[in-house]
Amino acid sequence: MAVNKDNYCVIMGGGIGSRFWPFSRKTLPKQFLDFFGTGRSLLQQTFDRFKKIVPMENILVVTNDIYAELTRKQLPELTPEQILLEPTRRNTAPCVAWAAYHIRALNPQANIVVAPSDHLILKEEEFLHAIHQGLEFVSQNDILLTLGIKPNRPETGYGYIQIAENINDNFYKVKTFTEKPELELAKVFVESGEFYWNAGLFMWNVNTIIRAGELLLPELAAKLEPGVGVYGTPAEKQFIDENFPACPNVSIDFGIMEKADNVYVSLGDFGWSDLGTWSSLYELSPKDRAGNVTLKCRSMLYNCKDNIVVLPDNKLAVIDGLEGYLIAESDDVLLICKKDEEHAIRKYVNDAQIKMGDEYI
Numbered sequence: 001m002a003v004n005k006d007n008y009c010v011i012m013g014g015g016i017g018s019r020f021w022p023f024s025r026k027t028l029p030k031q032f033l034d035f036f037g038t039g040r041s042l043l044q045q046t047f048d049r050f051k052k053i054v055p056m057e058n059i060l061v062v063t064n065d066i067y068a069e070l071t072r073k074q075l076p077e078l079t080p081e082q083i084l085l086e087p088t089r090r091n092t093a094p095c096v097a098w099a100a101y102h103i104r105a106l107n108p109q110a111n112i113v114v115a116p117s118d119h120l121i122l123k124e125e126e127f128l129h130a131i132h133q134g135l136e137f138v139s140q141n142d143i144l145l146t147l148g149i150k151p152n153r154p155e156t157g158y159g160y161i162q163i164a165e166n167i168n169d170n171f172y173k174v175k176t177f178t179e180k181p182e183l184e185l186a187k188v189f190v191e192s193g194e195f196y197w198n199a200g201l202f203m204w205n206v207n208t209i210i211r212a213g214e215l216l217l218p219e220l221a222a223k224l225e226p227g228v229g230v231y232g233t234p235a236e237k238q239f240i241d242e243n244f245p246a247c248p249n250v251s252i253d254f255g256i257m258e259k260a261d262n263v264y265v266s267l268g269d270f271g272w273s274d275l276g277t278w279s280s281l282y283e284l285s286p287k288d289r290a291g292n293v294t295l296k297c298r299s300m301l302y303n304c305k306d307n308i309v310v311l312p313d314n315k316l317a318v319i320d321g322l323e324g325y326l327i328a329e330s331d332d333v334l335l336i337c338k339k340d341e342e343h344a345i346r347k348y349v350n351d352a353q354i355k356m357g358d359e360y361i
Contacts, residue, residue: 003053003054003055004111004135005055005058006107006109006110006111006139007053007054007055007058007110007111007112007113007135008054008058008059008060008103008107008110008111008112008113008206009050009054009058009059009060009112009113009114009115010060010061010062010096010099010103010112010113010114010115011043011046011047011050011059011060011061011062011115011116011117012062012063012092012095012096012114012115012116012117013031013043013061013062013063013067013071013117014062014063014064014067014086014089014095015029015030015031015117015118016029017029017030017031017118018345018346018349019276019277019278019345019346020277020278020281021333021335021345021348021349021361022328022329022330022331022333022334022335022360023310023328023330025330025331025361026358026361027066028070029067030042030118030275031043031046031117031118032067032070032074035275035281035295036295037296041074042117042118042119042120042275043061043071043074043075043117043118044074044075045120046115046116046117046118046119047059047061047075047077049121049124049127049128050113050115050131052128053128053131053132054113056077057079057082058110059078059082060082060083060084060099060102060103061075061078061082061083061084061117062084062086062095062098062099063083063084063085063086064085064086064088064089065085065086065087068083068085071083084098084099084102086098086240086244087240087241087244087245088244088245089249090244090245090247090248090249091249091250091251092251092252092253093213093217093220093247093248093250093251093252093254093255093256094220094223094224094244094247094248094249094250095252096114096202096209096213096252097209097210097213097217097220097221097224097247098224098228098240098244099112099114100112100206100209100210100213101210101224101225101228102228103206104206104207104210105228107206108206108207109205109206110205110206111135111138111139111203111204111205111206112203112204112205112206112209113131113134113135113201113202113203114201114202114203114252115201116200116201116274118274118275118276119199119200119201119272119273119274119275120271120272120273120275120284121270121271121272122270122271122272122273123269123270123271124270126268126269126270127268127270127272130147130170130266130268130270131203133169133170133266134147134203134266135203137171137203137266138203138204138205138208139205142205142208142262143204143208143262143263143264144202144204144208144209144212144256144257144260144262144263144264145171145202145203145204145263145264145265145266146161146174146198146199146200146201146202146203146257146263146264146265146266147199147201147202147203147265147266147268148161148163148172148196148197148198148199148265148266148267148268149196149197149199149267149268149269149270149272150196150197150267150268150269151189151190151195151196151197153190154183154186154187154189154190155186155197156180156181156182156183156186157180157274157276157277157279157280158180158197158198158274159177159178159179159180159197159198159200159253160177160178160181160186160189160195160196160197160198161174161176161177161178161195161196161197161198161265162174162175162176162177162178162189162194162195163175163194163195163196163265163267167264170266170267170268171264171265171266172264172265172266172267173263173264173265174263174264174265175194177198177253177257177258178195196265196267197272198253199272199274200253200274202252202257203266208262209256212256212260212262213256216255216256216259216260217248217250217255217256219248220247220248220250220255223243223244223246223247224243224244224247226239227239227240227243228240278308278326278328278339278345279339279340281293281295281308282308282339285308288301290304290305290306291305291306291307292304292305292306292307292308292309293307293308293309294308294309294310294317295308295309295310296310296311296312296313297309297310297311297312297313297314297315297316297317298314298315298316298317299316299317299318299319300316300317300318300319301317301319301320302319302320302321303320303321304319304320304321304322304323305323305324306323306324306339307319307322307323307324307325307326307327307339308325308326308327308328308339309327309328310326310327310328310329310330311327311328311329312329312330315329324338324339324340325337325338325339326338326339332359332360333352333360335348349361
């Protein structure tokens, strides 16, 4: 697969991953963790994947400035100019806009793939082929392209894309986006055959996304466009530090993709998972005969069914009589709760912060 010097990759790596608490902490969020014992974190695996089809010098990571040292340590191949450090969190639209203006200053013909740093891809060859085709498609067409995954279950934790007419090959016009639906609606979506999971992965030419941003998010464009050049100059760093915090806190999905009229989707099945929740990790992990998952530690389970146990290396968990539970320990926090009620984890995190401060966050 030929590597095109006009192709760029932007890896979004600034999230906290609070739904994976206590494993994912503010000081060491999930993208920097090695969940499966491969020796590479999720961020490193994402980098390894894209450097096969994008020149290494064209890969950028956008992250929060508190993760600067972590990012440099995990990806020593990157120069300081390839790590864009946000002075504060402002969702994905400002992240994407900053990267786009930055890349345009480097290469006004650039085609860009924007990817989260915490996704798992099991069928990597098929995935990279789809990205290669997508970048070729956006280089020749004034479109915003997203990736749709064929659903294999009525998942309520993902957004959905409804497809309209087929344009050519595997590219379809997008009819609607739907945020995380209730279970009954998710079942209807899966049965209809018209809806695909929204992978949160995007491709476009740099000029296409900048035009879309200026049309649909003019207040964001006005904040960033005047002072973004080649990152790394003191003048630009000062500009970002002063202006980025005033950017609107809006996602690229809501701010642009759901409003633009030139949005298309490329469909695929890549063994993809958004490792966003303990449930998604449970689904992907090997299980014993009773459906229990044990990661990192060792376990002795009696009368137990459908649990996920994640403790520090070399610890032994002895558990009797639990069904459908999450048992997770990291550093100074032990969490035991129903596995399917993980929406409550954010409540636990907020309560712990209110009652104990940031010590356990």
